[in-house]
Amino acid sequence: MLPYGRQSIDDDDIAAVVEALRSALLTTGPTVADFEAALAQATGAPFVATVSSGTAALHAAYRAVGIGPDDEVVVPALTFAATANAALYLGARPVFADVDRETGTLDPESAERVITHRTRAIVAVDYAGHPADYDALRDIASRRGLVLVDDAAHSLGATDRGRRIGELADVATLSFHPVKHITTGEGGAVLSRDPDVHRKAVEFRSHGIVREQVRLRRQEGSWYNEMQDLGFNYRLTDVQSALGISQLRKLPQFLERRRQIAAKYDRELSGLEAFRIPGRRDGVEPAWHLYVLRIDGDPAFRAQRRRVAFDALRERGLGVQVHYLPVYLHPYYQDMGYGPGLCPVAEEFYSQAISIPIFPAMTDPEADYVVEAVRDVARDLD
Numbered sequence: 001m002l003p004y005g006r007q008s009i010d011d012d013d014i015a016a017v018v019e020a021l022r023s024a025l026l027t028t029g030p031t032v033a034d035f036e037a038a039l040a041q042a043t044g045a046p047f048v049a050t051v052s053s054g055t056a057a058l059h060a061a062y063r064a065v066g067i068g069p070d071d072e073v074v075v076p077a078l079t080f081a082a083t084a085n086a087a088l089y090l091g092a093r094p095v096f097a098d099v100d101r102e103t104g105t106l107d108p109e110s111a112e113r114v115i116t117h118r119t120r121a122i123v124a125v126d127y128a129g130h131p132a133d134y135d136a137l138r139d140i141a142s143r144r145g146l147v148l149v150d151d152a153a154h155s156l157g158a159t160d161r162g163r164r165i166g167e168l169a170d171v172a173t174l175s176f177h178p179v180k181h182i183t184t185g186e187g188g189a190v191l192s193r194d195p196d197v198h199r200k201a202v203e204f205r206s207h208g209i210v211r212e213q214v215r216l217r218r219q220e221g222s223w224y225n226e227m228q229d230l231g232f233n234y235r236l237t238d239v240q241s242a243l244g245i246s247q248l249r250k251l252p253q254f255l256e257r258r259r260q261i262a263a264k265y266d267r268e269l270s271g272l273e274a275f276r277i278p279g280r281r282d283g284v285e286p287a288w289h290l291y292v293l294r295i296d297g298d299p300a301f302r303a304q305r306r307r308v309a310f311d312a313l314r315e316r317g318l319g320v321q322v323h324y325l326p327v328y329l330h331p332y333y334q335d336m337g338y339g340p341g342l343c344p345v346a347e348e349f350y351s352q353a354i355s356i357p358i359f360p361a362m363t364d365p366e367a368d369y370v371v372e373a374v375r376d377v378a379r380d381l382d
């Protein structure tokens with residue numbers, strides 16, 4: 001089975017991890033800071049705090065920008081549940097906005113429509129690796145006095161008119177899960193532009209404990225540290241950071257290969273009646289975390305056609321997947337009172353979507369095989 005995404009680990013990565021295992025500090029040693037510096041370089045973000053997962057990054061980022069009980073956080077319906085869950089962790093309420101029909105990213109008009117006096121932040125997701133419309137979102141956030149957050153779990157390496165993901169929002173979060181662009185097993189990062197937000201994220205990932213600054217203020221002695229806020233243990237280890245540094249060095253190659261495969265799919269699959277290829281906004285260079293085909297045709301038969309196509313692709317050995325069930329349709333959210341009909345475009349997008357395999361280690365014959373399988377299935381659907 002060709003999965004929709006998979007990590008690339010080579011001998012360099014393995015050697016880096018082994019070396020880290022032989023060093024004195026397994027966690028929170030110098031390698032964590034080295035990885036953070038490399039991430040800052042790669043993303044254009046002035047400050048980077050690594051954490052133990054993309055979900056922890058969202059939790060820390062929301063906390064660091066001041067989201068708390070009874071605040072509302074605008075999130076797109078078409079995303080992984082963690083984008084919304086992290087608001088719930090803080091006692092805040094996720095408010096779902098609809099997505100753009102072409103790119104599946106947060107629709108700025110829909111986002112603006114759901115803002116209330118309780119709204120604290122707008123969170124956009126760079127669905128499939130395509131940056132959301134941050135110019136329009138920035139305009140809204142500035143006018144309404146809101147923080148702009150980018151869940152960039154899909155978009156490490158993407159650009160919008162040359163701007164990188166560390167340069168598009170106030171805060172951005174990354175995931176280093178194995179299906180993402182680079183991996184540390186589990187891992188994530190908070191990218192920020194404000195030193196105060198960065199400091200809060202750093203404290204939050206380590207129990208809310210503060211060391212250096214208080215030492216200067218107190219005369220207790222050099223052992224002294226104090227807990228100033230309720231935090232978590234969300235630290236990334238030195239061993240993971242060593243893997244992250246080694247992976248990040250290969251990001252340009254990884255991106256290049258993803259772009260080659262996406263260009264092949266665009267070329268070879270654009271003429272089909274049954275499927276639509278992914279949309280793209282002018283000036284955007286996506287990072288292609290996912291390549292999402294959408295079933296065209298009569299909405300009345302779409303769910304049925306999607307199921308048939310999905311099963312037929314699986315039968316041909318493609319590990320296709322669907323990204324995503326709109327978050328508010330998960331039973332946990334429906335139990336909270338959310339229900340169908342809230343974001344019609346996201347619901348339609350979901351009913352059409354099929355993610356086909358794309359990852360850097362894919363060979364040309366494998367990519368050709370995907371093209372043939374999709375064409376076969378499209379023919380059978382018509």
Ligand SMILES: *Cc1c(COP(=O)(O)O)cnc(C)c1O
Pocket residue numbers: 053054055056079080082083125151153154175176177186187188
């Ligand atoms: C992967 C992902 C996350 C969560 O990342 P983890 O590292 O798995 O915790 C959050 N948001 C989106 C959009 C993701 O794809």
